[in-house]
Amino acid sequence: MASIAANNPQVLDTVQWIRDGDVVDEINTAHTNLKYLPDTALPLNLKATTSLEEAVRNAELVMVAIPSEHFRSVCEDAAEFSHSGQFWVSLTKGIAQPGFQFMSAILASAVPGCVTGVLSGPNLAREVAAQVPTATVIASESAELRAVTQLTLGCDSFRVYENSDVFGVELAGALKNIYAIIAGMAAAMNLGENSKAMLITRSLAEMSRFAERMGANPMTFLGLAGVGDLVVTCSSPLSRNYRVGYSLGQHESVESIVSSLGQVAEGVNTTRLVAERARELGIDMPLAFGLYAILYQQVSVDKVLRSLMSRGQNSDVEFILPRSGPEAPSSS
Numbered sequence: 072m073a074s075i076a077a078n079n080p081q082v083l084d085t086v087q088w089i090r091d092g093d094v095v096d097e098i099n100t101a102h103t104n105l106k107y108l109p110d111t112a113l114p115l116n117l118k119a120t121t122s123l124e125e126a127v128r129n130a131e132l133v134m135v136a137i138p139s140e141h142f143r144s145v146c147e148d149a150a151e152f153s154h155s156g157q158f159w160v161s162l163t164k165g166i167a168q169p170g171f172q173f174m175s176a177i178l179a180s181a182v183p184g185c186v187t188g189v190l191s192g193p194n195l196a197r198e199v200a201a202q203v204p205t206a207t208v209i210a211s212e213s214a215e216l217r218a219v220t221q222l223t224l225g226c227d228s229f230r231v232y233e234n235s236d237v238f239g240v241e242l243a244g245a246l247k248n249i250y251a252i253i254a255g256m257a258a259a260m261n262l263g264e265n266s267k268a269m270l271i272t273r274s275l276a277e278m279s280r281f282a283e284r285m286g287a288n289p290m291t292f293l294g295l296a297g298v299g300d301l302v303v304t305c306s307s308p309l310s311r312n313y314r315v316g317y318s319l320g321q322h323e324s325v326e327s328i329v330s331s332l333g334q335v336a337e338g339v340n341t342t343r344l345v346a347e348r349a350r351e352l353g354i355d356m357p358l359a360f361g362l363y364a365i366l367y368q369q370v371s372v373d374k375v376l377r378s379l380m381s382r383g384q385n386s387d388v389e390f391i392l393p394r395s396g397p398e399a400p401s402s403s
């Protein structure tokens with residue numbers, strides 16, 4: 072996203088904060104970030120810094136892409152350099168603990184006086200930086216924040232659509248990681264094209280069911296942040312969550328997969344938080360419960376698949392034909 076903004080002649084300065092001084096030097100001198108974007112030359116005017124003050128103090132728009140686990144602490148450190156009315160947008164697709172915290176809520180409490188938004192959509196970082204034609208969604212209650220984000224990022228290779236359902240957009244970005252892991256697993260098991268289509272579509276049904284019960288607008292899930300991001304992360308090995316699923320499908324342990332990935336796959340933690348919350352609220356989420364059993368209860372992938380396929384059959388689109396009660400297994 073920083074490279075997209077830096078390429079925009081209407082943006083005065085783009086400053087990217089990074090903890091690691093070596094990466095900062097690499098971006099400022101060689102104009103590359105070989106670990107993350109090995110195939111991309113970064114814009115010459117993209118400036119990196121280890122100083123939060125330099126990145127935040129004079130910014131009109133601050134975009135935060137920190138893994139959910141560390142999101143609050145970085146925002147709290149940065150808050151002393153913010154000013155009232157400054158636009159802060161989360162790019163993070165996860166849920167933080169303790170409790171069940173969303174990034175927009177963390178921004179609002181960690182950075183007092185800021186105006187918040189969420190950017191989410193089918194945006195694999197390598198393709199965004201390579202300027203592959205891409206679209207995203209900016210969600211905010213502030214029309215001004217939405218317009219500033221569209222002006223900052225909109226260009227020949229990148230389109231920014233808007234939505235006012237902040238909660239729906241950020242929930243979609245977090246939830247799809249669960250289903251990307253499942254899709255990766257299905258790919259490793261060579262389940263076939265029909266299974267892929269069933270999986271993606273039933274994932275969407277499950278995500279929207281959860282979202283509606285949590286107070287988001289299920290129609291948001293028909294847009295880029297919902298269907299769009301679900302399709303891309305359920306189909307591409309460029310997604311870390313998909314790769315985690317693929318390795319699980321090859322019977323690797325979660326611990327070794329996560330340690331060898333070297334990057335964040337938010338879906339592992341999100342599965343636990345969402346499955347626990349869904350059970351508390353009595354929301355039926357068979358796919359998420361199945362993945363939870365594989366990740367956290369040592370249940371085999373084959374057993375979960377058998378139980379999913381033997382459940383009672385129910386409504387296709389539950390917003391048209393209401394579901395007929397709980398989907399109990401039709402056979403043991």
Ligand SMILES: NC(=O)C1=CN([C@@H]2O[C@H](COP(=O)(O)OP(=O)(O)OC[C@H]3O[C@@H](n4cnc5c(N)ncnc54)[C@H](O)[C@@H]3O)[C@@H](O)[C@H]2O)C=CC1
Binds near residue numbers: 141162197333335
């Ligand atoms: N990579 C992608 O294609 C996309 C990622 N996202 C989201 O962006 C968020 C971040 O993901 P990535 O950057 O891809 O993850 P990553 O795992 O590739 O990188 C995270 C970066 O954050 C840094 N970091 C970790 N803890 C930190 C801390 N306490 N303080 C400062 N920096 C810290 C790491 O050093 C690393 O550079 C995730 O929530 C992800 O879902 C969203 C869309 C696309």
Ligand SMILES: O=C(CO)COP(=O)(O)O
Binds near residue numbers: 192194309
């Ligand atoms: O969210 C993403 C693309 O939209 C990136 O997904 P991963 O975090 O699984 O790599």
